[in-house]
Amino acid sequence: MSSDPVISNPSLYRVIMENERVRVLEYRDQPGDKSTPHHHPDSVMVSLSSFRRRLSTGEHQVDVEVPAGGVRWLPTQDHSGENIGDTETHTIFVELKGPSAGPPAPGAAVPLGPVGDHPGS
Structure with missing residues (x-):
């Protein structure tokens, strides 16, 4: 099975723009x-x-609650997810192409980083 979310979860993710530097995905679920x-x-x-x-x-x-209008940095990660709320999830991901920037700087907020590596989790 592919680890590309557009291939593994085609009813939830779609590519809305792509070039040699970034891929932009829209994610929606219920x-x-x-x-x-x-x-x-x-x-x-x-x-x-x-x-x-x-x-x-x-x-x-880890369970997360995300407000509308938030913008977050997400370091490279593998995960699955479940909508445990009572509202639609609607997000845009701007995926960077090229080597990973590595771990976040000390003290940097990573509210949705790798599972198990969250402040307060």
């Missing part, structure tokens, strides 16, 4: 929807709706 495991390179996520999700990597899980 309460109760789940994604299969997939990979994201270093990305910027723009949340267009408020939502609650459970993110899972292996045995680790």
